[in-house]
Amino acid sequence: MAKHAWKEKAIRLLLRVSASTSILIVILIFVFLGKEATPFVVEPGIDELCSTRWMPVSFQKESFGIVPLVTGSLLVTGLATLISVPFGVCAAVYIAEVAAPWEREILKPVIELLAGIPSVVIGFFGLLVLAPLVKLLFGLPSGLTALTGALLLALMAVPTVISISEDAIRSVPESYKSASLALGASKLQTVWKVTVPAALSGIIAAVMLGMGRVIGETMAVMMVTGNAAIITASPLESVRTMTATIAAEMGEVPFGSDHYRALFCVGITLLLATFTINMVAQGVLKKHRIG
Amino acid sequence: MKSVIATATAVLVLWMGTSCSRQPGENRQQDKSGKHLVTVKGSDTMVHLASSWAEAFMDACSGNEVAVTGGGSGTGIAALLNGTTEICAASRKMKQKEKDQAAQRGIQPVEFVVARDGIAVVVNPDNPVKTLTLEQLRKIYTGAYSNWNQLSGPDEPIIVLSRESNSGTYVFFQEHVLQKQDFRQDARLMPATSTIIQSVSSDKWSIGYVGLGYALKAAGKVKLLGVKSDDQAPAVMPSQETVATGRYSIARPLYLYTPGEPKESVKDFIDFCLGPEGQKIVSQNGYVPLRQSAVQ
Numbered sequence A: 001m002a003k004h005a006w007k008e009k010a011i012r013l014l015l016r017v018s019a020s021t022s023i024l025i026v027i028l029i030f031v032f033l034g035k036e037a038t039p040f041v042v043e044p045g046i047d048e049l050c051s052t053r054w055m056p057v058s059f060q061k062e063s064f065g066i067v068p069l070v071t072g073s074l075l076v077t078g079l080a081t082l083i084s085v086p087f088g089v090c091a092a093v094y095i096a097e098v099a100a101p102w103e104r105e106i107l108k109p110v111i112e113l114l115a116g117i118p119s120v121v122i123g124f125f126g127l128l129v130l131a132p133l134v135k136l137l138f139g140l141p142s143g144l145t146a147l148t149g150a151l152l153l154a155l156m157a158v159p160t161v162i163s164i165s166e167d168a169i170r171s172v173p174e175s176y177k178s179a180s181l182a183l184g185a186s187k188l189q190t191v192w193k194v195t196v197p198a199a200l201s202g203i204i205a206a207v208m209l210g211m212g213r214v215i216g217e218t219m220a221v222m223m224v225t226g227n228a229a230i231i232t233a234s235p236l237e238s239v240r241t242m243t244a245t246i247a248a249e250m251g252e253v254p255f256g257s258d259h260y261r262a263l264f265c266v267g268i269t270l271l272l273a274t275f276t277i278n279m280v281a282q283g284v285l286k287k288h289r290i291g
Numbered sequence B: 001m002k003s004v005i006a007t008a009t010a011v012l013v014l015w016m017g018t019s020c021s022r023q024p025g026e027n028r029q030q031d032k033s034g035k036h037l038v039t040v041k042g043s044d045t046m047v048h049l050a051s052s053w054a055e056a057f058m059d060a061c062s063g064n065e066v067a068v069t070g071g072g073s074g075t076g077i078a079a080l081l082n083g084t085t086e087i088c089a090a091s092r093k094m095k096q097k098e099k100d101q102a103a104q105r106g107i108q109p110v111e112f113v114v115a116r117d118g119i120a121v122v123v124n125p126d127n128p129v130k131t132l133t134l135e136q137l138r139k140i141y142t143g144a145y146s147n148w149n150q151l152s153g154p155d156e157p158i159i160v161l162s163r164e165s166n167s168g169t170y171v172f173f174q175e176h177v178l179q180k181q182d183f184r185q186d187a188r189l190m191p192a193t194s195t196i197i198q199s200v201s202s203d204k205w206s207i208g209y210v211g212l213g214y215a216l217k218a219a220g221k222v223k224l225l226g227v228k229s230d231d232q233a234p235a236v237m238p239s240q241e242t243v244a245t246g247r248y249s250i251a252r253p254l255y256l257y258t259p260g261e262p263k264e265s266v267k268d269f270i271d272f273c274l275g276p277e278g279q280k281i282v283s284q285n286g287y288v289p290l291r292q293s294a295v296q
Helices: A002-049 A067-098 A101-115 A119-138 A146-170 A174-182 A187-198 A200-216 A219-224 A242-252 A258-290 B002-020 B047-060 B073-082 B096-104 B134-142 B168-176 B193-202 B212-217 B240-245 B264-274 B276-284
Strands: B036-042 B064-069 B087-090 B109-123 B131-133 B159-163 B188-190 B206-211 B226-228 B251-259
Touching (some): A002 A258, A067 A146, A067 A200, A067 A258, A119 A219, A119 B193, A146 A200, A146 A219, A187 A200, A219 A242, B036 B073, B036 B264, B047 B276, B064 B264, B073 B087, B073 B096, B087 B264, B109 B240, B109 B276, B131 B134, B134 B226, B159 B168, B188 B193, B193 B206, B193 B212, B212 B240, B251 B264, B264 B276
Parallel strands (some): B036 B064, B036 B087, B131 B226, B159 B188
Antiparallel strands (some): B087 B251, B109 B251
């Protein structure tokens, strides 16, 4: 009996350790990013980070203003969200409410397959197919624009948005729909006026999680956005995102230099952004489960 | 039994000796326990090249070990003067000041040109512009020119493509063509040479620069521009030959330096780099070998 209790205890401990490992890792990541980045805040100062010029390799004067990188990331992420949300939600509604069971059997796995395509492959597709298409459609001199990046990212966010929204829509109690239909509403009216609003918090969480994926995505954006560090609100111009900057420059940067530390500052900014988005999404999702 | 081992060792040593050296009779590192470590330090641009040389050299002569580190040409030369490296790799010539320092310490550095490096400027095949002067290139890349009509081309915006700032090519181009000025802010920075070629071949009004080896392979998809060193000079097309002879402007020799005449394994290594196998590796790494026979 005593042996049994001891075994129980050991297993419980083991499970607790594995559950808390990920928390520990997150804390460690924050600590080490902070450790590498703080000297920059002391020496060139926070003013340097807030300037509007990113020119880390220069014979004249090196500049580490992350503003163009932040606006670049915001523009691409915002556009990608605008594109993926209507598309993803409509697809989710179709799969959950309209599609015949055999259609669902085909659609779901194929959409999940889309989530599994490596981002480099999507990037290549973007460079060879999407960029020339965007160039042609808008009559631009070059297809390497924020819009091209946003379209690719939308493609990558859509599977997340669809599968979580679909779960939310399907978990709306059958009685809501029956009541609506009994009151004489058509099927379409029921879907848009009753089911979707009832699942709204789940859908919002799905969108937030999709955004989290989009803002952290690196390879595909790096290949198609042109990576020019300029501040612009036009989707048809080239932008440089935070992720692409880190990926492109970290490899060759001298250890411990200002440039090295500036890249860690970019990393912290990015981490804070994804962290906030995920927290909000979790909060919304929790509310949805209670309701 | 002992004699068998002794014979086997002797054969092995002899075989190692012949594979490394052109003078098999010469007495060299036969002490197997005392493996000699050759250190190469310097230019980041040359790190890949030097590592490829080192690997092939160690395969060919298992008695030697070569360690390659980067840090930049300046760092390498400083290490050479301080006696902390036996070979310095440099993508520029030693400055007079550095030579003076060497003389003060009683070192007479010996210079070897081991390869050449050239950068080709590429545009879309449909672009009517065929040649540019260095001055015009500088103005395009620093932002003074933004339209092809400023370069006797049609009225179309110039899409400026560059490599990412981590690339040695970026710094070389900035130093030699831009004369150390900054690149324009709206230049599109591409993560790889292949993406520059891809964009130039699909975007009609773009301009980019890539390493010569790569440009020559992509010659059908993009157009290589002739470069004039100034208004009066004739336009020179980039090629293995014009880079090798020094007629093409955007090119530089790559050097190895040793403190005094190289001996033993250091000499073996430099001979290997300059030999046919070493020069073949130069070509494989996208640089220009010293002799045309090594061109693939």
